[in-house]
Structure formats: C-alpha cells, structure tokens
Amino acid sequence: MQLEYRQRREQLMSKIGNGTAIFRSAPMAVMHNDVEYNYRQDSDFFYLTGFNEPEAVAVLAPHHQEHRFVLFVQPKEREKEVWTGYRCGVEAAKELYGADEAHPITELDEKLPQYLEKADRIYYHLGRDRHFNDKVLNHYQNLLRTYPRRGTGPTAIEDTSTILHSMRLIKSEAELEMMRQAAAIAIEAHNQAMAIAKPGRYEYEIQAEIERIFRLRGGMGPAYPSIVASGVNACVLHYIENNRQMQENDLLLIDAGCAYGYYNSDITRTFPVGGKFTPEQKALYEIVLAAQKQAIAQVQPGNTFSSVHDAAVRVLTEGLVELGILKGEVDKLIEEEKYKPYYMHRTSHWLGLDVHDVGVYQHGEGKPQILQPGQVLTVEPGIYIVPDTKLAEDQPETDPRWIGIGIRIEDDVLVTPTGHEVLTDGVPKAVEDVERIK
8 A cells, every 4th residue: 555655645645736735644533531532633644644642733834855745743752552552653654655755743843844944835734723724824934034045935835635636536546445345344234124123123233233233343433423323213314322212114224334444335225124115115116216217317427516405306296296205297396406305415425545635526616526537426315204294385284194204315426437226236225125125
C-alpha cells in the first residue's frame, strides 16, 4: 500500500503546484472522564499517509528541494507507550511511511515556516480543531507580514477538500479490494441475521451476532451504529436502541455495514420475522424493491447522480398512488414532493473511507455530478408509514392497515466502464428468497 499512498501524494502535489498542503490527524476522543474511544484516523490524513496515530501533521511541499513529504509525529517515549500503545516514532516515520523528513510534533512551530515561506498559497481545511486552525492562521499572518522583505510566501489559503475529495471519489483497485472485503463480511453477517431472527428474540441479539461476525472475519467493527429495527421502530430512520422484543407479524429492518481496513460497506435489508409477509407488507415491499431495481439501472457512466434518486421517487410515487396511499397525478405529486411524508430521505450517498463519503453531488445549481467509473454509491429507497404523519390537505388519511410499516432496501453499487456492479448482491432481497429463508 505504500506505493498507493505515494501515488496519491504525487497526484495531489501535481495539483497544488507551488503551494504547501497541511493535514492534521484526528484527535483522541474521550468517552467520559479519561476513558478513550478506539482511535480512528482522519480519513483525508489516512488516504495520503496510511499513518494511524494521533498528534501528527503531514506537510506536502512540492516546491521544496529536499523535503516534499514531511511528517511531524509523536516521538518514541517508553513510559507513555506502556499506557497508550507503541508509537512509530520519528525515524521509523521515514522508513515505514516514506516521508522525506520527519520531526517531533513538538517542533512543528519551529520547522513549519521553512515549508511555507516559498509557497504561493497554503492548502488547509479549517476543521473542528480550533487551536490548530489558529496555529496555521498565525503562521500565515506572520508570513504575510514579512512578505515585503522576501517577496515570497503564501498570499492565500485554499481548502484542500476541493482538490482531494475529487480524488477520493474515484476508487483505485486497491481501494475496491478493501470495499469488496467489507461487503463480503457484511453479506455474511446479514445472511446470518436473517437465519436466526425469529419472534421472541430481541433486536440486540441480532445486533450482537452481526457485529460478532464483523470482528470474527477481521473487520474493524461496525461502519456506523447498527440499526436493528423491528415493527414500528423501522419507521425511525436512525433507530439504534435495538432493545425491542420481536413479534410474529413484525418486519425487521437491519441497516448494518462493516469497516475493513478503514473502508466501509452499507447494507439494508427488511424481512418478515415470522417468515411470511402480510399482504400489506408484501405490497409495500414490492414497491420498494421495484424502485431499487430501477434506481440501480440508472447507475451507468455518463448518467447523473440525481437520476438514481429520480428513478426511485417515480416508482415509489406510482406505487403509493396505486395502493391509494397517495392521491393525484404522478408528475404533479413528484413536482410538489407529496411523497415526502412516506419517503423523506435521498436515495444515495457516496461510499468509501467514510460511510457518507466525500465528493460533491452537484457542481452548482442545475449541474448534477456525472457518474464515472470508480465511484461507489449506495442505492437505498424506502417507504415509512409513520404513525401520526402530517399529510397535505388534498391527501387521504392513511388507512390504519398500513401504519407502522417501515421498509428500506440498500446495496452498494460500483460504477464500471460499461455499467455497474452491485458489491452487496449476496444478500437475498426477492420476495420468494426472503420468505424462503425462514
């Protein structure tokens, strides 16, 4: 992977010309008092370095004669390493991570100016670490003050996101290998969940089995808090309490993905706990499944990102009209967004190092992102008949037999040169296959 990281750095440096880019590692997060969460590196930092320690800074200075890639890291310190784990240290940062030079993080203020004073601008994302933001801004202001004496130095700051995130949007073969493994582990976990779910069991039992498989197969754990939502809980989009006992006629909606090597999968399936859909559940499920198939069909190079959502919305709206849940002419209902009480979220998001991965969805108003080979997106339409839904005056009251049904079906889809590849198609979703599992 070190060759991969180096190629990414070279690509970024070719885009920033005579600038200097600065990247800050993620901080250690505290759970309560002095207990720390497991560390998770900042995705941009990891994408460029593969370095997985806190208190680090990466500097890319393509104009520097000797040190184009510089790491500032925590030095080796035996007493602290006993408590918090081994550190790479300054010398190994060059050997293991390909840095041209490495310094202790304590020397950042002293050493950083030499990598900035001949740059024409600083590339830096102003993040949540206000202290470090102020540090970068102070260096920038000091260099501006001394600019008349040197005639060189940064005269502007530009966000790294505009350049780097367009790079991250297109996955390399190495990245796709990680994502396929994350998908394979999640597929196994979802299939096991379908096999063991039954009336009388608790949602958290299913969650425990899913997350056991994530770790058993070498994953880092859940890509996000696992949603295991039975009955009316499925109408809560981000339900994570997972503490209800499942009943005979419940649907169970599971939205769970695995993180593997920092890359993520994201799968949702909805199925009957007792093994058989009720007529109402089956009718709504078939609409959602048809919407997902039509949306996935839109994942083609040259199509727009928004075409995926548009296809799903049309099928969902048509289906709701056919069932009498919505009333009116389909095009007008879509234009006026009358479907939103039952489908309130978008159909897709980018997927990669982050579950909701970076990359723009449109380039200004009326200019949606064009799908390109190497992009990975989720396709996840749903219908949620939420109790006490506020409806427009021209819409009928919802028949009670539909209320409390929540359904979502989600897959991870790669844009290929000739079409698409569904990375997560190993989890059944056809009605006959889902029912046959029980």
